[in-house]
Amino acid sequence: MTESCHIPETLLAALRDARHVCVLTGAGVSAESGVPTFREAQDGLWADHDPLQLATPEGFLSDPELVWSWYRWRRELVAEVEPNPAHLGLAELAELVPRLTLVTQNVDRLHQRAGSKDVIEFHGNLFADICFDEGRVVECDADDPAPTCPSCGALVRPGVVWFGEAIPEDALDFAFAAASDCDVFLSVGTSSLVYPAAGLVDIARQNGAVTIEINPEPGRSNFDFVLENKAGTAIPGLVSSLSS
Numbered sequence: 001m002t003e004s005c006h007i008p009e010t011l012l013a014a015l016r017d018a019r020h021v022c023v024l025t026g027a028g029v030s031a032e033s034g035v036p037t038f039r040e041a042q043d044g045l046w047a048d049h050d051p052l053q054l055a056t057p058e059g060f061l062s063d064p065e066l067v068w069s070w071y072r073w074r075r076e077l078v079a080e081v082e083p084n085p086a087h088l089g090l091a092e093l094a095e096l097v098p099r100l101t102l103v104t105q106n107v108d109r110l111h112q113r114a115g116s117k118d119v120i121e122f123h124g125n126l127f128a129d130i131c132f133d134e135g136r137v138v139e140c141d142a143d144d145p146a147p148t149c150p151s152c153g154a155l156v157r158p159g160v161v162w163f164g165e166a167i168p169e170d171a172l173d174f175a176f177a178a179a180s181d182c183d184v185f186l187s188v189g190t191s192s193l194v195y196p197a198a199g200l201v202d203i204a205r206q207n208g209a210v211t212i213e214i215n216p217e218p219g220r221s222n223f224d225f226v227l228e229n230k231a232g233t234a235i236p237g238l239v240s241s242l243s244s
Ligand code: BV8
Pocket: 025, 026, 027, 028, 029, 031, 032, 037, 038, 039, 040, 055, 105, 106, 107, 123, 160, 161, 162, 163, 164, 165, 166, 167, 188, 189, 190, 191, 192, 193, 194, 195, 196, 214, 215, 216, 217, 218, 219, 229, 230, 231, 232
């Protein structure tokens, strides 16, 4: 049974009138591709590990082999899945509005595989290997349980932003600028718990934007519109309503 999504005409009017739409996505937008969300109990091997512990510099330094095996498991999982209608619909939405800025908290690069351009990776991505000390991208042996930097010997880490680490400066600046400038802020598939990403909607609201949340279990922020639907239903619904 294909799920349907009721979209208020006033919401569509805001999108039709928008000069600039800023979209923030979270793990929920990849859920229908089969990627576990950040807070779902990780299945099988990872059920007894807390992502909030693994995704920290302390967690990595205390057990680099464990953290590397978690990230390699996630890399393999993501490599085997496909972008879903939510990712594809957001790439189409960008063609229907004058300007769309896509900020993602996700590290799976599924937006790029779906055709989205200039994606702002607020929390980095799974696929870059970075020297822990020099901060630059390095090549390392994919089978090494705890790879080290070929030039300085420091540990190599995945190119994601861990809890307690600063958001990359460019990503932060571009995302804050887009949230400040947009007419419509669309939050898709996030629990709105992780900062500073979760604060972007407040910046948009303070600058007069219409705010919309798409989430089957809406979060705590007060949005002007809430579509209690899966992203794989609501985003294509928005796109077809705007295109008609
Ligand atoms: C920082 C990469 C400072 C790693 C991740 C206030 C201000 C500033 C910071 C803080 C603050 N309060 C606390 C902090 C610290 C911390 C924080 O926010 N902690 C939380 C736990 C309270 N923030 C930080 O540490 C950040 N750094 O602030 O630095 C600083 C400044 C200068 C110098 C030094 C330091 C960095 C945070 C980045 C952490 N890294 N990811 C990795 O992936 O391994 S965060 C991680 O959580 C993922 O990126 C994930 O995307 C993100 C957020 O989670 P969600 O995406 O929302 O996923 P979640 O599972 O929670 O929810 C899924 C949602 O989808 C649900 O609502 C569900 O209902 C919905 N859903 C399910 N299915 C669907 C769906 N929706 C639609 N369709 C569906 N089908």
